[in-house]
Amino acid sequence: MARKILIVEDDPDINALLARIMQQQGYEIVQAYSGTEGLLRVEGDAFDLVLLDMMLPGADGTAFVSRLRGELRSGTPVIVVSAKAGLSDKVDMLSLGADDYIVKPFEPEEVAVRVQAVLRRSEGTSHAAAESGDGEERYVFKDLELNAATRRVTLGGCEIVLTASEFDILRVLIQAPDKVFSRERLYEMVWRSGYYGEDNAINVHVSNIRKKLAAVCPGEEYIKTVWGIGFKLS
Incomplete structure (x- = not known):
């Protein structure tokens, strides 16, 4: 079955261009032209991914992701496609859960x-039940446990809800807890595509992981920054 992608973009030409790109890759496409319409779509249907503009009528991109990750408690992956190229714009959206x-x-x-x-x-999350079984790939570090088959992370028995990007970054780190990974190497291993100089994306995702772990265990450091190099488990 083809993956279903929601495109939320108010510019008809850009929306149509994104639709053509996705259809050429064999995806099923649903198009929305405002943030409000996009939210109605995700409330009424299941999508494998959302391509989201920032500057939208109705609910803008920030409001869309905030509601998706908050009230709707949806883990549907979101890729922001925006003309806003400022560092703060990227940081804000990634921090919200894009x-x-x-x-x-x-x-x-x-x-x-x-x-x-x-x-x-994200495939492991959507097909977790099918992948779980006797051959579970599990990693334990201190009170932190990561199950790769079910894509479930617990800290002291309390489940930590991570986005797909956050989970895969933590998975790389916990597989080799004594190794320092550069931001470039983490990006290449997690995204498995060309490195686009997105050091900041890695920084924000690591910060999100730290905040979620600290909310459960505030007195313990789990990810250490090795200045000038990258990150490792602490």
Whole structure:
């Protein structure tokens, strides 16, 4: 069955272009032209991924992701596609729970590759029940436990809800807890595509992981920054 992608973009030409790119990759497409329409779509149907503009009528991109991750408690991957190229815009959206951020104007090949990468990472979440079984791939570090088959993370027995990007970053780190990973290496291993200089994306996702772990265990550090190099488990 083809993956279903929701495109939320108010510019008809860009919406149509994104639709063509996705259809050429074999995806099923649903189009929305405002944030409000996009939210109605996700409330009434299941999607494998959302391509989201920032500046939208009705609910803007920030409000869309906030409601998706908050009130709707949805883990559907979101890739922001926006003309807003400021560092603060990227940080804000990634901090809210967006999985990736593409700046307009974009190359069709980049959009296709990034969608493929995010869908690859989220596949384990959507098919967790089918993948669980006797051969579970589990990692334990201190009180932190990661189950790769079910894509479930617990800390001291309390479940930690991570986005697809956050889970895969933590999975890389916990597989080799004594190794320091550069931001570039983490990006390449998690996104499995060309490195786009997105050091900041890694920083924000690691910060999100730290906050979620600290909310459960505030007195313990689990991810250490090795200045000038990258990150490792602490």
